[in-house]
Amino acid sequence: EVQLVESGGGSVQPGGSLRLSCAASGSTFSNYAMSWVRQAPGKGPGWVSGVESGGGSTKYAGSVKGRFTISRDNAKNTLSLQMNSLKPEDTAVYYCAKGADSEYVGPLLTEYDNWGQGTQVTISS
Numbered sequence: 001e002v003q004l005v006e007s008g009g010g011s012v013q014p015g016g017s018l019r020l021s022c023a024a025s026g027s028t029f030s031n032y033a034m035s036w037v038r039q040a041p042g043k044g045p046g047w048v049s050g051v052e053s054g055g056g057s058t059k060y061a062g063s064v065k066g067r068f069t070i071s072r073d074n075a076k077n078t079l080s081l082q083m084n085s086l087k088p089e090d091t092a093v094y095y096c097a098k099g100a101d102s103e104y105v106g107p108l109l110t111e112y113d114n115w116g117q118g119t120q121v122t123i124s125s
Contacts, residue, residue: 002027002114004096009119016086016123022079022096022116030054030074033099035112036081038092038121048094049081050105059105064090086123093118 008020020036035050049060049070058070069082079096097112104111 002029002032002098004098004114004116006094006096006116006119009094009121011122011124012086013125014087014123017082017084018086018121020081020083020094020096020119020121024077024079024096024098027098029072029077031102033102033105034072034079035097035099035105036070036079036094037097037109037112037115038090038094039118040089040092045095045109047107047109050099051079052105053102057105061107083121086121088123088125091121091123093120 002024003026005023033052036048037045038048039045048064051058051070051072055072067085072079095118096116098114100111100113
């Protein structure tokens with residue numbers, strides 16, 4: 001089983017940037033697609049972005065497309081999310097999630113079988 005540990009959350013003003021990281025251990029990270037999922041206060045979890053196992057294909061939710069960039073470093077077993085032009089509605093706990101296979105990146109949360117503990121992102125003036 002893979003262990004996932006997120007870091008990089010914090011509090012910034014609207015328009016600011018943050019970079020989230022997810023460190024993976026305990027399994028072959030490079031075999032699996034990975035995604036970021038967030039949960040805003042009082043709402044259910046929502047998929048944000050994902051990258052297939054090799055890092056060549058990425059997808060984004062419409063609400064973050066053009067502002068967020070997902071990447072992975074399979075040599076370092078890390079997943080990252082660069083978040084720019086942050087908005088108050090981006091406030092949420094952000095989780096990295098391991099896909100059940102190498103390819104699926106999308107909003108079906110049942111397709112993810114390992115989750116980190118989450119990191120809080122707060123956007124406020």
